[in-house]
Amino acid sequence: MVALRCYRDVRRRGSNLIFERHIAEAVHGKLPFPIYTSDAVDVSDRFPEKVDLVSTFGGDGTILRAASLFSYQESVPPILSFSMGTLGFLGEWKFEEYKRAWREVYMSGSDVQVEDLVEPHTQTAVLQGRAGGVAEAKGGLRPGWERVRGKSMGISRTSKVLLRHRLRVGIYDSHGNNIGGKVMPTSADEPDLEPPMRPSRGSQQCLHAINEVSIDRGVHPHLAMIDIYVNNHFLTEAVADGLIISTPTGSTAYSLSAGGPIVHPLVKSMIITPISARSLSFRPLVLPLNTKVVLKLSKRNRGRELPVSIDGKRRAGVGAGMEIRIEGESLVQGAGGVWAGGVPCIIRASGKGEPEGIAEDDDSWVGGLNGLLKFNYPFGEVH
Structure with missing residues (x-):
């Protein structure tokens, strides 16, 4: 059901869906479109290069599961997570927002420049180009990220990337x-x-x-x-x-x-x-x-x-x-200016454009402390 609802937002942009084998076996006969899975012989070298974006549907454990698939790899594709579990401290998006999430990723662009990933680690994941035009990259991109670049929808419709170290x-x-x-x-x-x-x-x-x-x-x-x-x-x-x-x-x-x-x-x-x-x-x-x-x-x-x-x-x-x-x-720059390291997680933008300081960049983290962990709530107080 999840795959079917996301089908129009993914397939119409020229992308294919790859599932873990046990999921593919369970759903392939129920979907009106082809899906793909990994081959045991293919996973060590070629498979990571074929994955441009990872999307998870579940709680924090699902995100850990997705990252663990690349636990031997120096790079992890960007992760777009939909919270459908219990606590969901790492899950950024509700599933009801999937249309907006896909739109911001594909249309705003997640082609983050390398220098944006280094300092600070949370940056607006869009390279503003000419109005209505395709954003132009000024630096090297992580391999595969160019596949999700697209037109800018304006400074108030951007997604951001939080690079989590491992x-x-x-x-x-x-x-x-x-x-x-x-x-x-x-x-x-x-x-x-x-x-x-x-x-x-x-x-x-x-x-x-x-x-x-x-x-x-x-x-x-x-x-x-x-x-x-x-x-x-x-x-x-x-x-x-x-x-x-x-x-x-x-x-x-x-x-x-x-x-x-x-x-x-x-x-x-x-x-x-x-x-x-x-x-x-x-x-x-x-x-x-x-x-x-x-x-x-x-x-x-x-x-x-x-x-x-x-x-x-x-x-x-x-x-x-x-x-x-x-x-x-740490982030490492290899041959050809290719950067490796970290888990890039796509998070919602504040809607205020490029943040100038860390305060505006912290909205989701502070919100998680207050809303999920109930940080410093008085005993017996009901919210």
Whole structure:
């Protein structure tokens, strides 16, 4: 039903719809138009280049699911999310607004210049050209973004892009080998879901997390003992139920429930949050994005593996001698001026044109704190 309602707004602009295989098998016979899915042989190299825009229909978990499909990739296509779930802190659009959302993306244009993505990270996703004309790009564009460029509808009808940083996660065995490319979700709750796209040959096989990386004691009754290293310096031995390393985006997720701080998504940082630490002096830490964090099992740990999760999905068990190496993902300019990194999320515009300061840029984030998290609401007050 969702695909059918979006069909006219997508297909008439010369675009095709790609579904995950299990969804395609369920709906292809019910739709009056052809749909496409990925091929297992095709996903590692060619498939990401074919995706110009990702659209999600659900809650925050659906957005995490979409981003996880590109967890081995250096770039993620722009994500247009429709909130149809429960909390929906990351979901920007209501499904009833799908016509406006598609119109702003296609007609206003999401061909954001590279320099607009770098500083600041939230910019109006439109390049204003001559009245009624096609916007002209002055800088290099992310591959594929030119497919969604179009006519400008004026300064009050623009979409914006919020670039969310991810964490680069490497899992190393006791011999120092990166086994990240061999680590797959271990959950059996959703056996029909496709795995993330495999890394290309010759890549470093690092995974990426948009929310957090967590390591915990699992079903074992004993506290986990984890050595934490920051920039090759020993920080502390954490004795707790576990640890969370999160992004600013993930600061309102698991980390917040564990007592971590709320961090604005534009702040280039990562957060270390203990889960029920034994010591009351172990407080959450906010570190620069370029910090290198290494987690190892302490020699005093009770001799069993500790489960590791990335964005809520169990990945593997970390045993003695293994390491988890985490660092923030930054925008990188490669050959030919191509930029990679981050998760570009399409958000609604304020309708006031190009924002001059961060205050106007913060409308959706502040609204999420007040409307969804009920930030600083008095006890017993009804709203």
